[in-house]
Amino acid sequence: MCRHLAYLGPPVSPAELLVEPPYGLYRQSWAPRMQRHGTVNADGFGLGWYAEGQPHPARYRRAVPIWADENFTDLARVLRTGALLAAVRSATASTTAGEAAAAPYAADGWLFSHNGALTGWPKATGAVAELLEPAELLGLEARCDSALVWALLRRRLRSGQEPARALAGTVREVARCTEARLNLLLTDGKVIAATTWGDTLFHRLELGRSVRVASEPGDDGPGWTPVPDRSVLLATPDAVTVHPLDSALREDP
Ligand code: GLN
Numbered sequence: 050m051c052r053h054l055a056y057l058g059p060p061v062s063p064a065e066l067l068v069e070p071p072y073g074l075y076r077q078s079w080a081p082r083m084q085r086h087g088t089v090n091a092d093g094f095g096l097g098w099y100a101e102g103q104p105h106p107a108r109y110r111r112a113v114p115i116w117a118d119e120n121f122t123d124l125a126r127v128l129r130t131g132a133l134l135a136a137v138r139s140a141t142a143s144t145t146a147g148e149a150a151a152a153p154y155a156a157d158g159w160l161f162s163h164n165g166a167l168t169g170w171p172k173a174t175g176a177v178a179e180l181l182e183p184a185e186l187l188g189l190e191a192r193c194d195s196a197l198v199w200a201l202l203r204r205r206l207r208s209g210q211e212p213a214r215a216l217a218g219t220v221r222e223v224a225r226c227t228e229a230r231l232n233l234l235l236t237d238g239k240v241i242a243a244t245t246w247g248d249t250l251f252h253r254l255e256l257g258r259s260v261r262v263a264s265e266p267g268d269d270g271p272g273w274t275p276v277p278d279r280s281v282l283l284a285t286p287d288a289v290t291v292h293p294l295d296s297a298l299r300e301d302p
Contacts, residue, residue: 052078053162054134055234055261057260058131074263077265078116083249084264088139093150095152096134098130101131106132106153108155134152134153136151141170145193150191160235164233167229181201202235213283216281219233231247232250240283244294249264250263251265252282253272280293
């Protein structure tokens with residue numbers, strides 16, 4: 050995914066979060082302002098959201114550009130949610146074009162998106178694949194570098210690691226094996242965790258009310274704070290913490 054966003058706060062419509070902001074994710078699909086790699090994000094899109102009292106999110110993903118899907122416009126207008134993760138995709142070469150590769154990926158109540166790429170995928174990234182068991186490789190959700198990263202992250206989450214620690218550990222694991230860009234975004238509907246490793250990321254906190262974490266600001270209003278490269282972020286409507294990934298990496302066994 051080349052641009053992504055997560056939100057926690059009072060219930061709003063996806064249209065308010067994605068379509069109405071003048072430079073929001075919807076517009077970022079054809080006119081991103083800060084994207085470092087690729088130009089447009091027209092290879093699909095997806096949103097995942099949590100309904101009240103439901104720990105497992107619903108998803109709507111398509112392999113078409115977000116602007117080409119009239120169903121999205123309707124859904125985005127009427128849905129309401131207090132926790133959402135959405136992404137627009139610019140597919141990495143040699144990955145599948147299907148909707149199974151459109152973020153967010155989902156499992157065990159988590160939603161996940163990857164803005165970036167494993168350099169030289171798939172040929173030069175065999176060492177990453179070797180970190181997985183054959184059954185995990187066969188179970189990948191899509192023929193896509195992001196699905197591989199997701200499988201590694203899921204393993205850490207299943208073993209009970211906290212989200213920020215699991216993300217940091219996954220970045221370390223992958224970066225040890227291959228060159229990669231790894232802006233990862235994760236939520237369980239209660240916290241947002243993210244990394245920066247090669248692309249832009251911002252957060253906007255309205256203390257005690259809402260928080261947004263996004264590849265780039267959706268408007269020119271105040272409050273958007275850039276996240277330095279090689280950081281790990283943890284955000285709720287009550288606090289945002291950002292730590293250098295290098296120190297987080299050193300702590301990880
Ligand atoms: N590698 C991921 C994909 O192909 C993400 C691509 C990106 O960030 N542009 O979906």
